[in-house]
Amino acid sequence: MITIYTSPSCSSSRKAKAWLKEHNIEFVERNILTHRPTIEEIKMMVGRTEDGVDEIISTRSQIFKKLGFDLETISIQKLFKFISDNPCFLRSPIIIDEKRLLAGFSEIEIRRFLPRKTRKFNLQQAQLSIN
Structure with a gap:
């Protein structure tokens, strides 16, 4: 099951939810402001990243700039x-399943959440259109 951590004012969160709905992918939405992620959830997120904590933190957020965090220390x-x-320190949205995580919205990267069968079919269709 896919969980999408969203922020209500975030346009990328709205785009990601719309994309998931358009592709008939079931998901559970968690508003990070009303249901703050637990430390265990944050550990789980970091465990699914490729780049660690840097991947899920919004370095452009007001709080990050104001506090002048040094992530190295x-x-x-x-x-x-x-x-x-x-939780406003997190990038939004964060889309996660049992194996993958995507922080932010990318029309290309979000495709990894399509079922394997659908991705395979789409690849075959693209190959046919090339030939």
Whole structure:
């Protein structure tokens, strides 16, 4: 099952939800402001990233700039606690399933959440149109 962590004012969150609906992909939505991610959820997110914490943090957020965080020196436990207490620190949306994570919205990258059978069919159709 796919979980999408969203922020209500985020246009990328709206685009991602619309894309998932358009492709008939079931998901559970979690508004990060009303249902803050737990430390365990944040650990799980980081565990599914390729680049670690940097991949899920919004370095453009007001709070990040205001606090002047140095991600190299803060302990991971303190960072997880801070993110849990201040979910606006997260990029939005974060789309996650049992194996993958996508932070932010990319029309190309979100395709990884299509079922394998659908991706295979789309590839075959693209190959046929080339020939």
